Amino acid sequence: MIKGDKSYNDLLTRINELETKLDESNEIIESIRRGEVDAFIVQNNGTNEIYTLRSADKAFRLFIEKMNQGAVTIGDNGIVLYANTSFAKMVDVPLERVIGQVFLGLIPEAQRQPVSQLIAAAWRDKESRGEITIPGKEGGELPVALYLNQLEIDGGVALGIIASDMSLQKEAQEQKREMEKKDEFITIASHELKTPVTSIKGYIQVLQFNFQQQGNTHAAELLGKVDAQINKLTALISELLDARRIENGQLPLHFDRFDFSALLHEIVEETGRLLPQRLVVEDTTEGVQLFGDRNKLGQVITNIIDNAGKYSPPSSKIIVQAKAEQNILALYVKDQGIGIPRDQQQKIFERFFRVKGKKENTYAGLGLGLYISAEIIFRHQGRIGVESEEGKGSTFYFQLPVIRGENLSASA
Amino acid sequence: MHEPKKIFVADDDQDILNIIEMMLRSRGYEVVMSSNAEELFACKAEDLPELILMDIWMAGVDGREICGRLKKNKLTSAIPVLFVSANSQIAAITEDCRADGFIAKPFEMKLLLQKVQEHLHASMQAQTCDQISQD
Ligand SMILES: Nc1ncnc2c1ncn2[C@@H]1O[C@H](COP(=O)(O)OP(=O)(O)O)[C@@H](O)[C@H]1O
Ligand SMILES: [Mg+2]
Numbered sequence: 394m395i396k397g398d399k400s401y402n403d404l405l406t407r408i409n410e411l412e413t414k415l416d417e418s419n420e421i422i423e424s425i426r427r428g429e430v431d432a433f434i435v436q437n438n439g440t441n442e443i444y445t446l447r448s449a450d451k452a453f454r455l456f457i458e459k460m461n462q463g464a465v466t467i468g469d470n471g472i473v474l475y476a477n478t479s480f481a482k483m484v485d486v487p488l489e490r491v492i493g494q495v496f497l498g499l500i501p502e503a504q505r506q507p508v509s510q511l512i513a514a515a516w517r518d519k520e521s522r523g524e525i526t527i528p529g530k531e532g533g534e535l536p537v538a539l540y541l542n543q544l545e546i547d548g549g550v551a552l553g554i555i556a557s558d559m560s561l562q563k564e565a566q567e568q569k570r571e572m573e574k575k576d577e578f579i580t581i582a583s584h585e586l587k588t589p590v591t592s593i594k595g596y597i598q599v600l601q602f603n604f605q606q607q608g609n610t611h612a613a614e615l616l617g618k619v620d621a622q623i624n625k626l627t628a629l630i631s632e633l634l635d636a637r638r639i640e641n642g643q644l645p646l647h648f649d650r651f652d653f654s655a656l657l658h659e660i661v662e663e664t665g666r667l668l669p670q671r672l673v674v675e676d677t678t679e680g681v682q683l684f685g686d687r688n689k690l691g692q693v694i695t696n697i698i699d700n701a702g703k704y705s706p707p708s709s710k711i712i713v714q715a716k717a718e719q720n721i722l723a724l725y726v727k728d729q730g731i732g733i734p735r736d737q738q739q740k741i742f743e744r745f746f747r748v749k750g751k752k753e754n755t756y757a758g759l760g761l762g763l764y765i766s767a768e769i770i771f772r773h774q775g776r777i778g779v780e781s782e783e784g785k786g787s788t789f790y791f792q793l794p795v796i797r798g799e800n801l802s803a804s805a
Numbered sequence: 806m807h808e809p810k811k812i813f814v815a816d817d818d819q820d821i822l823n824i825i826e827m828m829l830r831s832r833g834y835e836v837v838m839s840s841n842a843e844e845l846f847a848c849k850a851e852d853l854p855e856l857i858l859m860d861i862w863m864a865g866v867d868g869r870e871i872c873g874r875l876k877k878n879k880l881t882s883a884i885p886v887l888f889v890s891a892n893s894q895i896a897a898i899t900e901d902c903r904a905d906g907f908i909a910k911p912f913e914m915k916l917l918l919q920k921v922q923e924h925l926h927a928s929m930q931a932q933t934c935d936q937i938s939q940d
Contacts, residue, residue: 580893584862587891588818591911595824598914602831627911634893647896688896688909 463537463556466544467496469516474551483527483537483556496554501527508539515541515552524559535560572641579641583634587627594623621666628695632761636744639768646686646772650796653722654678656687657715660694668702668711676715681722682796689769690793693777696762697726697789703756705730705786717795725790732783742767742777766791809835810925813854815842815871816889817864821910825858825889828914829921840864842871850880856925858908861890861898872902883931885924889917 457464463480467473473494481488484499491499500508504525514521520542529535536559544553601616638644654676665672683690701711705728714725731752733741740746747753747760770777770791781787812834814825822838829836839845842859843866857875861868868888875881888899891910899907905924908917 583893584891587910591891592818592820592824594911595821595828595914599824599827599831602828602914623911645894645897647900649896686896 461558463554463558465491465496465554465556466546466551467512467554468551469549471495471497471512473499480556483535483558485528500525511539511541512552515543519543529560536563572643576638576641576643579634579637583630586630590623590627590630594620594627597623617666621663624663625667628692628699629759631692632759632765635765636761639765640744644765644768644772646689646769648685649687650682650684651687653681653683653715653717656691657694657713657724660691660698661713664695664698664702668698671702671708671711672698672713673710674713674715676713678715678717678722681717683722683793684796685773685793686769690773693766693769693791694724696766697724697791700762701726701728701730701787701789703758704728720795721792722795723790723792725788727786727788729786732785732787733779733781734783735781738779738781741779809833810856811835811837811854812856812858812921813837813839813845814858815839815845815863815866815868816860817862817866818860821860821889825917828917832918834921842866842868845871845875845881846878853881854884855928856921857884857886858889858921859886861888861892861895869898869902872904876903883928885928887920887924 458477460477461479463483464475464477465473465480466475473492473496476488476491478488481491484491486494486499496512497505497509504527507523507525511521511523520540522538522540524536524538526534526536538557538559540555540557542553542555544551597616597620601613601620604610604613604616635644657674657676657678661672661674698711698713705711709729712725712727714727716723716725733748737746737748741748742763744764745760746764747758767777770793773793775791775793777789777791779787779789812829814822814829814836815838816822816825817840819840822840826836826838837854840863842863845853845857848854859868859871868890872886872888875884875886885905886902888895888902888904888907889910889912890898890907892898895907895909898904906920908920
């Protein structure tokens with residue numbers, strides 16, 4: 394409707410004015426919402442009225458606006474006074490249509506009964522809590538936890554309601570349960586695989602002992618080789634299971650104080666059986682104590698020595714050098730083998746990574762040994778690395794912190 | 806010559822029992838084998854072993870629980886208990902149950918014999934000390 398005799402141009406100007414005002418208003422509302430405005434002045438019949446926002450705490454307002462939980466305030470008449478975007482999303486109603494609505498009207502029919510009970514309880518007891526399910530996205534169900542709390546606002550009372558989407562928590566719980574199940578499977582599988590191996594290894598060792606007693610050194614020696622292969626099988630079982638544990642983030646380590654040199658000599662003796670006359674040991678770490686998982690660190694040493702043997706010519710020497718300087722113990726294992734291309738020297742510590750090439754393809758392996766070794770060394774606050782030249786050989790090394798002084802307790 | 810030391814071995818796997826028995830007998834120990842560690846609690850005081858080797862999971866019997874009961878009982882608390890198990894948490898379990906040591910499966914015969922000897926020796930020394938202080 395057009396009043397009076399205003400021209401078309403006047404009208405256009407008026408519309409522009411109104412649009413500008415509307416934009417301004419929207420901007421103001423947006424600013425309030427974003428927490429940029431603490432007070433504003435409204436010109437009313439020639440006087441200035443100052444309106445301040447009661448909760449002028451910007452950070453707090455922003456927090457509520459941005460938080461993942463739905464936040465709603467309802468008056469004692471059940472009308473929504475305030476709601477944040479998260480709540481609007483939960484009930485799938487645009488935010489501007491939520492405010493001013495009857496709260497129960499926003500709740501799905503089936504859940505109105507329990508929610509109205511929660512509201513009544515909160516008016517009566519100052520607070521209440523409960524859980525409901527509302528229709529979620531794609532026809533699913535959304536579990537929502539409600540926390541209702543009586544608030545005093547402007548001398549009156551209102552109810553503050555926090556609605557938390559529990560599906561993430563539920564999902565996390567579900568994942569945790571899955572992980573536990575996986576871990577339990579790994580634990581059982583590890584136990585079940587090792588049990589028959591224990592019997593085989595046991596009988597072999599008893600037989601070997603008997604042959605030795607009878608002076609049949611040849612038979613004893615052959616059985617020694619069988620035993621060494623069984624150790625390899627055991628190591629493979631452990632490798633597979635440890636890799637799974639690392640993925641699940643729960644490779645268990647058991648820290649204790651131990652003598653490094655003794656461990657090194659044990660491992661050299663064991664690995665040396667499959668590398669006869671190839672290991673040259675230079676150890677100056679006598680008496681050096683480490684605080685760590687002895688078995689797992691033994692596994693790392695075994696791994697590096699095994700690799701040195703595997704990736705080098707059959708009778709070439711492997712130098713195993715252990716030194717302790719100041720508070721650092723270092724082990725170097727130097728071979729004269731195929732070496733590793735420079736651009737792949739870091740990658741070999743990744744899971745399943747194996748250097749590819751005509752030569753490399755002829756070696757068997759899972760590509761897990763160094764991945765696990767690196768994890769074990771990191772968990773001991775150590776460093777692991779390699780220096781290598783293709784065709785000449787590699788030196789693998791790790792460094793670990795040393796315990797000094799006698800009175801350090803051995804508890805983790 | 807001293808009487809042979811008596812070692813009680815509990816495992817639900819008959820092969821493992823045989824193997825450990827053969828290993829220990831070869832060194833002159835007396836071995837009592839059992840697939841049920843509960844039998845320990847029916848032992849008369851004079852029949853108690855000097856050392857116990859025990860699995861952790863034994864078909865319905867929980868080695869941790871047995872160890873706990875042994876360590877609480879005055880008659881048996883001084884007997885060294887070593888877990889022999891393929892359980893990957895064996896080190897932590899040993900600590901939790903206050904067992905005296907552990908041997909992870911699969912094990913080296915040498916290591917088993919060495920640990921047995923060590924713990925027998927340690928407990929003998931502890932006993933001698935006790936006797937001296939009682940006299
Ligand atoms: N001493 C070495 N000399 C040359 N290459 C090596 C050496 N050690 C490891 N590598 C390379 O690193 C890769 C990863 O090693 P590792 O994780 O032990 O797995 P695997 O030996 O089972 O393949 C190997 O496949 C090999 O390509
Ligand atoms: Mg390897």
